[in-house]
Amino acid sequence: MSTAQHTVLAVNEAGEHRPLIITLFALFVLATLGITIWAGRQTKDAADFYAGGRQFSALQNGLAVSGDYMSAASFLGIAGAIAIFGYDGFLYSIGFLVAWLVALLLVAEPLRNSGRYTMGDVLAYRMRQRPVRTAAGTSTIVVSIFYLLAQMAGAGVLVSLLLGITSDAGKVLIVALVGVLMIVYVSIGGMKGTTWVQMVKAVLLIGGTILITFLVLLKFNFNVSDLLGQAAENSGKGAAFLEPGLQYGATGTTKLDFISLGIALVLGTAGLPHILIRFYTVPNAKAARKSVNWAIGIIGAFYLMTIALGFGAAALISQDEIKASNPSGNTAAPLLALHIGGVDSAWGAILLATISAVAFATILAVVAGLTLASSSSFAHDIYANVIRKGQATGREEVRAARWATVFIGVVSIGLGTLARDLNVAGLVALAFAVAASANLPTILYSLFWKRFTTQGALWSIYGGLVVAVGLVLFSPVVSGDPTAMFPDADFAWFPLKNPGLISIPFGFLMGWLGTLLSKEEPDAAKYAELEVRSLTGTGAH
Amino acid sequence: MATDAPPPSKEEHRLPSAEEFSEVQNSADFGELRRSFRSFAFPLTIAFVLWYLLYVLLSNYAGGFMGTRLFGNINVALVFGLAQFVTTFLIAWWYSRHAAAQLDPKAEAIKSRMEGDA
Numbered sequence: 061m062s063t064a065q066h067t068v069l070a071v072n073e074a075g076e077h078r079p080l081i082i083t084l085f086a087l088f089v090l091a092t093l094g095i096t097i098w099a100g101r102q103t104k105d106a107a108d109f110y111a112g113g114r115q116f117s118a119l120q121n122g123l124a125v126s127g128d129y130m131s132a133a134s135f136l137g138i139a140g141a142i143a144i145f146g147y148d149g150f151l152y153s154i155g156f157l158v159a160w161l162v163a164l165l166l167v168a169e170p171l172r173n174s175g176r177y178t179m180g181d182v183l184a185y186r187m188r189q190r191p192v193r194t195a196a197g198t199s200t201i202v203v204s205i206f207y208l209l210a211q212m213a214g215a216g217v218l219v220s221l222l223l224g225i226t227s228d229a230g231k232v233l234i235v236a237l238v239g240v241l242m243i244v245y246v247s248i249g250g251m252k253g254t255t256w257v258q259m260v261k262a263v264l265l266i267g268g269t270i271l272i273t274f275l276v277l278l279k280f281n282f283n284v285s286d287l288l289g290q291a292a293e294n295s296g297k298g299a300a301f302l303e304p305g306l307q308y309g310a311t312g313t314t315k316l317d318f319i320s321l322g323i324a325l326v327l328g329t330a331g332l333p334h335i336l337i338r339f340y341t342v343p344n345a346k347a348a349r350k351s352v353n354w355a356i357g358i359i360g361a362f363y364l365m366t367i368a369l370g371f372g373a374a375a376l377i378s379q380d381e382i383k384a385s386n387p388s389g390n391t392a393a394p395l396l397a398l399h400i401g402g403v404d405s406a407w408g409a410i411l412l413a414t415i416s417a418v419a420f421a422t423i424l425a426v427v428a429g430l431t432l433a434s435s436s437s438f439a440h441d442i443y444a445n446v447i448r449k450g451q452a453t454g455r456e457e458v459r460a461a462r463w464a465t466v467f468i469g470v471v472s473i474g475l476g477t478l479a480r481d482l483n484v485a486g487l488v489a490l491a492f493a494v495a496a497s498a499n500l501p502t503i504l505y506s507l508f509w510k511r512f513t514t515q516g517a518l519w520s521i522y523g524g525l526v527v528a529v530g531l532v533l534f535s536p537v538v539s540g541d542p543t544a545m546f547p548d549a550d551f552a553w554f555p556l557k558n559p560g561l562i563s564i565p566f567g568f569l570m571g572w573l574g575t576l577l578s579k580e581e582p583d584a585a586k587y588a589e590l591e592v593r594s595l596t597g598t599g600a601h
Numbered sequence: 602m603a604t605d606a607p608p609p610s611k612e613e614h615r616l617p618s619a620e621e622f623s624e625v626q627n628s629a630d631f632g633e634l635r636r637s638f639r640s641f642a643f644p645l646t647i648a649f650v651l652w653y654l655l656y657v658l659l660s661n662y663a664g665g666f667m668g669t670r671l672f673g674n675i676n677v678a679l680v681f682g683l684a685q686f687v688t689t690f691l692i693a694w695w696y697s698r699h700a701a702a703q704l705d706p707k708a709e710a711i712k713s714r715m716e717g718d719a
Contacts, residue, residue: 105648147678152659154685158653161692167640169700285673290675303668304660304678314660322657326650346705349697356693360686508639585619588626595634596708598715 080409082223084417087347088264089241092257092424096245106454109250109461110177110436112342116255118347122354125338127258129156129355130362131426132214133205137485138363139396142370142388143382144290148308149267149370151318152485153363155325159492160359162330169345170334170507170594175531180335180441180501181505182592183502185519186586187514189450192443195521199498200333200381200437202525204430205472207334210448210487211430212238212476215423217412219486222416234474238424240474245428246435247462254428255341261425266362268418275400276372278488278587284367291374301374317556321489321597324560328492333501334433345597369393375398387543388483394419427472437463481542489558490532497524497563501571507594512575513582519574524567531559616719625715634707641699649692656681 103109116124134156141149175181180196212235219234243254280287292301308318329335338346356379373382373392376399385391391500397415401408439461444452452460501520505512531554532538538545540552556562593599617625624632659667660678667678 067693150679150682151657154656154682155653158649158685158689161649161689161696162646164693165646165696283673285675288674288679299668299670299674299676300681302674303664305664307663309660311644318661319657322654326653349700353693353697356689359689364683364686521627585623589622590618592625592631592711592715593629594710595638595704596715598712 063348064276064500067074070362073541081413081416084413085420088260088417089298089424092245092260092421095243095260096249096253099250099256100248103250103252106177106347107184107455108252109458112251112339114341114343114579116341118342118350120255120259121338121342121347121351121353122358123257123261123262124258124341124359125335125351125355126362127260127262127265127425128334128338128429130262130422131484132211133226133485133488133489134362135265135269135364135422135484136214136217136390136393136542137210137488138366138381138396139369139393139588140386140391141307141483141485142366143377143392143396144295144379144389145307145375146295146371146374147304148306148318149485150305150367152323152325152489153366155166155322156329157356157360157363159326160352163325163335164349166346166355167330167336167503168339168352171333171355171503172339172342172345172348173597173600174507174590174594175340177337177340178262178437179333179499179503180437180445181292182343183506183517183591184441184445185506185515185590186512186583190446192514192517192521193445195518196502197437197441197446198325198443199525201468202433202529203495203499204434204468205475206491206494207332207474207488208427208430209475210484210491210521211423211427212472213487214390214484216476218394218416218423219392221394222412223434225320228532236473238427239469239476241424242427243429243466245424245470247465250458251337251341251436253431254425255338257425257428260391261421262358264418266303266358268415269362269365269369269432271417272372272397272400273368275304275332275411276300276368276376276396279376279400287368287375287574288371290376294376295379313555315359317558319558320558320561323564324489324493324496324558327500327560327564328489329495331495331503333428333499334436337433337436339415344600352594355489358554369396372396372400388486390484415441431465431472434468435461436499438464438468447494455541472587480585485587490537492565493532493558493560494525496526497528497567500564501567505571505575506590509575510584510587511582512571515572515577515578515580515582516575520567520571523574524563527566528559528563531556531563537560616714621715625711630707631711634704635709637703639709641703642696645696646694650687652688653685654687 125202129217138152171182180193183196184192213240213360215235216231245257253311266324287303292298295301307316317571334335342348342406375395377395382392385395385462394412394416398408398412439457444457502517534552534554535557536544537557540550670679
């Protein structure tokens with residue numbers, strides 16, 4: 061599929077309604093910039109910048125967590141995966157949701173009790189600070205960049221659909237615009253501004269999804285069975301469309317890929333730095349628990365509605381049209397909005413514009429959250445504790461974080477143009493695999509294993525990170541496949557698109573092995589402090 | 602080291618010493634809190650991960666069973682998927698109830714004793 065063909069379609073569909081789309085989007089940008097400037101004025105010290113002053117309520121943070129979590133992957137990616145592959149796309153919804161139980165039961169409260177600003181705070185608690193913080197900072201930034209890549213791919217896709225921008229220069233311009241906005245949000249508004257942006261976005265996304273779900277169900281008189289039946293028929297695949305296996309059932313290898321994806325999804329969430337730092341924005345562990353509960357409710361409701369979005373798109377739009385617009389289905393949700401309103405009607409145009417603006421808002425907000433996580437980790441873990449050896453003042457830390465924001469913004473703009481034709485949910489699943497391989501083992505060992513040592517932490521973080529990223533590099537995601545980042549090259553020897561099946565057990569194994577083989581004694585006094593703090597909240601305010 | 606300090610406090614609380622932390626870690630009531638947390642959270646985590654893996658494996662290797670139609674176009678696979686939603690909501694609720702009833706009171710008692718503002 062050439063870019064030119066994409067475009068003909070895009071221009072036809074979005075056609076004359078571009079002013080409306082741009083107006084809605086501009087409204088969101090203006091409103092969020094207003095919030096950011098307001099929040100920036102209230103951001104005085106490091107606790108404000110990193111943790112929003114720790115004064116958000118459980119409901120507010122629950123909304124913000126949902127906003128951070130329901131990325132372009134959830135909205136565009138899952139809807140597209142279901143629209144093309146039917147039931148197999150639904151695995152994402154299930155895995156993304158179940159994963160929250162790991163965060164709720166094992167990670168959220170101990171993290172809030174024992175950390176301060178970053179994931180590295182907890183990992184380095186009883187270890188030698190400098191090497192472990194360097195490792196934690198590195199993996200935070202790598203995971204966030206994978207995640208950013210997916211969001212930027214989503215932005216690029218939307219832009220070609222909506223604005224008819226075809227030239228590479230035009231796309232770079234839009235990705236750069238997203239990057240600049242995110243730099244402004246984060247460097248001015250800090251955690252306080254970003255949290256409010258997430259809340260606004262979460263409400264918009266849920267509202268837009270409820271609207272489309274309602275309209276889809278209305279069309280089928282609220283008979284889900286009829287909706288599924290028409291989706292199966294219209295897809296041309298029949299009953300197989302509603303059963304597992306269309307995407308992953310072909311061979312033994314693709315079945316392993318399905319397991320790999322499933323494991324990465326369920327274990328990744330509790331290792332995502334931009335989610336973990338959200339637990340620092342509430343006053344105590346009880347509020348962290350409640351905010352996860354809110355998030356599970358909100359996110360669960362949203363993922364239930366992806367059934368209507370994905371199967372609705374499959375039922376009402378032809379497969380040819382979905383794939384012509386984007387080979388991985390990333391534009392199925394906005395196309396559904398257009399079709400449900402009527403392709404040539406004003407109502408269809410308004411719906412398309414609304415849903416597209418919501419998708420833009422989603423991308424912008426998540427990108428801001430990711431950037432905040434990585435620049436916080438750079439400033440707090442690497443700059444303040446490794447480079448300045450703990451001697452930096454709060455003001456200096458915040459200044460470093462603001463500069464890191466600019467730097468990460470520029471890097472992600474640079475990477476943003478690479479991954480256009482990959483399914484956004486699949487890309488995000490890579491970030492989940494890296495997080496589950498490099499971060500989760502160390503978090504769990506640190507909190508719960510008395511003998512865990514610095515060497516164990518380092519082997520686990522670097523081992524998980526190197527294997528996960530390395531396997532992706534030599535997988536069909538990067539080369540040797542028509543939808544790969546470099547479709548013309550072929551250096552793929554690892555057959556699975558998601559590395560989790562290998563890299564996650566490897567991360568756990570390395571943590572265990574590194575600990576057993578280390579010569580140093582674990583710091584018993586520090587573990588006593590960490591354990592008592594993490595379970596009781598002593599010293600956390 | 603400055604960065605090892607606890608999260609900044611709005612009101613000043615006394616910070617326990619390393620000896621006190623070790624003492625509390627070995628105390629009976631902290632042991633009770635730890636047991637109460639671990640004996641609930643760990644088995645439950647293993648259980649829901651296995652339940653989820655069962656779903657993934659059945660989707661992969663029991664296509665015929667998952668494709669069985671129950672009513673209309675609703676098949677076992679869809680119901681199984683929705684069951685994962687239901688169990689997630691139930692486990693979140695169950696854990697939160699356990700935490701509020703069993704963990705919070707114990708944790709707060711230890712915390713306020715250690716910070717000396719009981």
